[in-house]
Amino acid sequence: MRILYLNHYAGGPAYGMEYRPYYLAREWVRRGHEVTVVAASQSHVRSRQPAISGAYTRETVDGIDFVWCKTPAYSGNGVGRVRNIAAFLLHLRRYRRWLSTRPDVVIASSTYPADIGAARAIARRHGALLVWEVHDLWPLSPMELGGMSRWHPFILWMQHAENYACRNADLVVSMLPKSDAHLIGHGMAPEKFVYVPNGVDPTEWHGSIGESLPAEHVDAIKRARDAGHVVVAYAGAHGIANALHTLLDAAQRLIDQPVTFLLVGTGPERAALKARAEREGLRNVVMLESVPRAAIPDFLGQTDVVYIGLQRQPLFRFGISPNKLMDYMMAAKPVICAIDAGNDLVGEAGCGLTIEPENADALAAAVQKLAALPPADRARLGQNGREFILNCHTYPVLADRFLEAVRAFSPPAR
Numbered sequence: 001m002r003i004l005y006l007n008h009y010a011g012g013p014a015y016g017m018e019y020r021p022y023y024l025a026r027e028w029v030r031r032g033h034e035v036t037v038v039a040a041s042q043s044h045v046r047s048r049q050p051a052i053s054g055a056y057t058r059e060t061v062d063g064i065d066f067v068w069c070k071t072p073a074y075s076g077n078g079v080g081r082v083r084n085i086a087a088f089l090l091h092l093r094r095y096r097r098w099l100s101t102r103p104d105v106v107i108a109s110s111t112y113p114a115d116i117g118a119a120r121a122i123a124r125r126h127g128a129l130l131v132w133e134v135h136d137l138w139p140l141s142p143m144e145l146g147g148m149s150r151w152h153p154f155i156l157w158m159q160h161a162e163n164y165a166c167r168n169a170d171l172v173v174s175m176l177p178k179s180d181a182h183l184i185g186h187g188m189a190p191e192k193f194v195y196v197p198n199g200v201d202p203t204e205w206h207g208s209i210g211e212s213l214p215a216e217h218v219d220a221i222k223r224a225r226d227a228g229h230v231v232v233a234y235a236g237a238h239g240i241a242n243a244l245h246t247l248l249d250a251a252q253r254l255i256d257q258p259v260t261f262l263l264v265g266t267g268p269e270r271a272a273l274k275a276r277a278e279r280e281g282l283r284n285v286v287m288l289e290s291v292p293r294a295a296i297p298d299f300l301g302q303t304d305v306v307y308i309g310l311q312r313q314p315l316f317r318f319g320i321s322p323n324k325l326m327d328y329m330m331a332a333k334p335v336i337c338a339i340d341a342g343n344d345l346v347g348e349a350g351c352g353l354t355i356e357p358e359n360a361d362a363l364a365a366a367v368q369k370l371a372a373l374p375p376a377d378r379a380r381l382g383q384n385g386r387e388f389i390l391n392c393h394t395y396p397v398l399a400d401r402f403l404e405a406v407r408a409f410s411p412p413a414r
Helices: 020-030 079-093 113-126 140-144 153-168 180-184 215-226 244-253 270-279 293-301 314-318 323-330 345-349 360-372 375-392 395-409
Strands: 002-006 034-040 056-061 064-069 105-108 129-134 171-174 193-195 230-235 259-264 285-288 305-309 335-338 352-354
Touching: 002 020, 002 113, 020 034, 020 064, 020 395, 034 079, 064 079, 079 113, 105 113, 113 129, 113 153, 129 153, 129 395, 140 153, 140 314, 171 180, 171 395, 180 193, 193 395, 215 230, 215 259, 215 285, 230 293, 230 360, 244 259, 244 270, 244 305, 244 360, 270 285, 293 323, 305 323, 305 360, 323 335, 323 345, 323 375, 335 345, 335 360, 345 352, 345 375, 352 360
Parallel strands: 002 034, 002 105, 034 064, 105 129, 129 171, 171 193, 230 259, 230 305, 259 285, 305 335, 335 352
Antiparallel strands: 056 064
16 A cells, blocks of 8 residues: 655654654554655754755655655744745645655645645545544634634634545544544544544663663652652643643642652743742752653653643543653553543543642642552552553554554545
């Protein structure tokens, strides 16, 4: 099978986020399929941009054929990002310049839905199955999270694209388990919907604990251990949406308890969080720089409890599939999940506690409850999460689930 995967923000091990297209494509290649991933040369979610020469640059990574379309650099969510999107979509329309094989499947997967028009044109020309992969619900996300008006030209554009995708895609693969009702309301036939969440690459979790951690992180963990503390960790972006001020509120309530809170990562709120911890004398809070993705298993393996939280948002009623949570569960650590969403992976797996978001008292109580458990009981909770991920959320499993749906919706071979 020849699969064409259109994803504006696609990355990989050398470039960083977003990883999903790479992991799925790699699994499909291992199963004997030909996969081409088409992405923009500039993306705000990557840690490094690919080197390009000309309008289209080809690169082979682990058997995957990447096509990098030259797009302008940008920052933020203003006009520059819109120009970047427009440039990528124009390249997709010029597919005869870079498309070298006839695809059997075309996947439109760029977070925003506006790539569906070009994807459908390619699919119709070659008689291919058209798949729309839903990451977030646009334009609902920028409206509910960003406060944009439903009458804004960008929102009107995205709404037209979403409606078009719902009506014209042969198959809709969503990472949000409860999004089907919304999509049906915009024209999707119910039988087209398939849920394929995010996952983890199990091979990334075979290393030895602690080998690649920076000295500062090793020292911080050692100090907590020497003091007899339970280590509660957060690893990820430090933004407003991550509700980390609530974590500091909980730390203030537990300042005299044998608990150390480790916050690892970067983001726009990090400076304010660090200043607050110093100002309030939160000696039980340690803020550390982010570590390479390859070191995440090492870091999480040396903690006792892990935390994930998000601000309360109506948008989460459609469900969530955060990569961070998958990593936490794969690390076999009990999870405190402070997210109000349409699904509850922590509850399904029985691997920790799900509490009300932005509630410092509930968070402090959850930390105390897990900290008071014997280490063997915490280990059992953590193992529940790891087994859940291994059974349901590894990329080999998810790649097969995706392909099963494609085969079910594909027309009979000619």
